[in-house]
Amino acid sequence: MRIIVKLDVKPPYVVKPVHFEGLRKVGSPQKLAKKYYEDGADELFYIDIVASLYKREILYDEIEDTANQLFIPFAVGGGVKSIEDFSKLFHLGADKVVINTYAVQENPDIINKAAEIFGNQAVVINIEAKRWENWWECYTDCGRIQSGKDVLDWVKEVEERGAGEILLQSVDHDGRQRGFDIELSKKVVEAVDIPVVVSSGAGSMKDVLDVALEAKPSGIAIASLLHYNKSTISDIKEHLKENGVKVSK
Amino acid sequence: MTTTVGLINYGIAGNIHSIKKAIEKAGGKVQIVEKESDFKRVDKIVIPGVGSFKDAMEELHKDGLVDSIKKEISAKPTLGICLGMQILSTLGYEYGKTKGLEIIEAEVKPIIVDAKVPHMGFNSLDVKHHNSLLYGLEDEQFYFMHSYEMVNYTDIIALTNYSGHTFVSAIQKENLYGVQFHPEKSREAGIQLFQNFINL
Numbered sequence: 159m160r161i162i163v164k165l166d167v168k169p170p171y172v173v174k175p176v177h178f179e180g181l182r183k184v185g186s187p188q189k190l191a192k193k194y195y196e197d198g199a200d201e202l203f204y205i206d207i208v209a210s211l212y213k214r215e216i217l218y219d220e221i222e223d224t225a226n227q228l229f230i231p232f233a234v235g236g237g238v239k240s241i242e243d244f245s246k247l248f249h250l251g252a253d254k255v256v257i258n259t260y261a262v263q264e265n266p267d268i269i270n271k272a273a274e275i276f277g278n279q280a281v282v283i284n285i286e287a288k289r290w291e292n293w294w295e296c297y298t299d300c301g302r303i304q305s306g307k308d309v310l311d312w313v314k315e316v317e318e319r320g321a322g323e324i325l326l327q328s329v330d331h332d333g334r335q336r337g338f339d340i341e342l343s344k345k346v347v348e349a350v351d352i353p354v355v356v357s358s359g360a361g362s363m364k365d366v367l368d369v370a371l372e373a374k375p376s377g378i379a380i381a382s383l384l385h386y387n388k389s390t391i392s393d394i395k396e397h398l399k400e401n402g403v404k405v406s407k
Numbered sequence: 408m409t410t411t412v413g414l415i416n417y418g419i420a421g422n423i424h425s426i427k428k429a430i431e432k433a434g435g436k437v438q439i440v441e442k443e444s445d446f447k448r449v450d451k452i453v454i455p456g457v458g459s460f461k462d463a464m465e466e467l468h469k470d471g472l473v474d475s476i477k478k479e480i481s482a483k484p485t486l487g488i489c490l491g492m493q494i495l496s497t498l499g500y501e502y503g504k505t506k507g508l509e510i511i512e513a514e515v516k517p518i519i520v521d522a523k524v525p526h527m528g529f530n531s532l533d534v535k536h537h538n539s540l541l542y543g544l545e546d547e548q549f550y551f552m553h554s555y556e557m558v559n560y561t562d563i564i565a566l567t568n569y570s571g572h573t574f575v576s577a578i579q580k581e582n583l584y585g586v587q588f589h590p591e592k593s594r595e596a597g598i599q600l601f602q603n604f605i606n607l
Contacts (some may be wrong), residue, residue, distance in 0.1 A: 160527070160528045160529075200528065200529060200550075225424065225425070226428065228425075229425070229428075229429060229432075229591065229592060229593070229594050229595075229597060229598065230550065230592055230593075230594060231550060231552065231589075231592045232425075248422040248424075248457060249422065249423075249424060250424060251422070251424040251425050251428075252422070253422060253425070253457075253552070253589075253592065254552075274459060274462065274502060275458055275459070275462055276457060276458050276459075277457060277458045277459050277490070277554070278525060278554055279525040279527065279552045279553060279554060280457060280458075322525045322527075322554065323525070323527065351523060351524060352523060352524065352525065353523045353525065353527050354523075376523050376527065376528070377527075377528070406528065406529035406548055407529070407548055
């Protein structure tokens, strides 16, 4: 099980939204990245959460400065619209590029093209899932815009198109620290053969363990639980290990 | 004198940033290699690789680097990382069949395993032949991120097990080394590997 830290960034700050809204500043991406690297994070996800919404490019200097601190995988997303954007981010030190809005709303073919050029391991699809009565809908632009796409259909489609990983976020659970959407996590993990990183909702070590045991994702992305010093990465890993979940050293 | 490591930069897919940083942290100097004449300044060579086998070989041909890499590898200690190891093979099966650099007798094929692919995350090594590159790192974990694996029977120095499936995670043929994992993404253990490489 990979323990991943997710930095939601509204430059120049890491922020933590609740339900993707009501932003609170929690620190600088550079400092937090370094801290979480030293604390034992397996990976870091850096998402510029307003780039797509504000229709601007992702801010490159912030990313390069953050990447410079790390000797672990670094995934970057937010406002990615072209193969040139992918290329630029890799050159700045990203190992994986995360894409949502452009692929969902405008042109899913970018997934095929990026996978062919950069390898599928480098293409991560961000899902912002919103629960309805008996289905989940893909949202974009930081949980604001509806797409009409069913999450379970879309994850299969992106896998088919060559995506290498899913970052699964829940618009309903994000930032609330009341546990993951386990039913959604389980359904997505079972729907595809590519790794799924589940996110949104960790409020305690028990929440992390529950989703690990019940949904069996490949990774768990954590934000608030760590940002507010409620737990540390080593505590979380230890807790998972004691309960039979394999984690890195 | 400080060892100068030539880091081959090819194509739009290359992420050489983090490898450069890791080599420098390990005490080496980095010379980016983009054309044949750049090789004159380097003592050792690192072949990085992000992308597909097919794309990587096309880019190397386009940059006119294939023959010079082959020549240089025979004279200077070399480390291939991930796809940079895979393209040392005879043949790759990613997006059709592509001829590799044909230095290691091997084929690169999709991972077939009863688990999620790509194989992503930290994993351990089972060192089969003790060697200078992995010296002192036998019990460490390294970061893997791949959907293809090198199938080789003759140059294996380490194997790794992913969910019951064993694959080649490091090779050596004289002064040529290859690792399937990413030392530049593997914390202090990775920096130590670069130090071992610099000290070869």
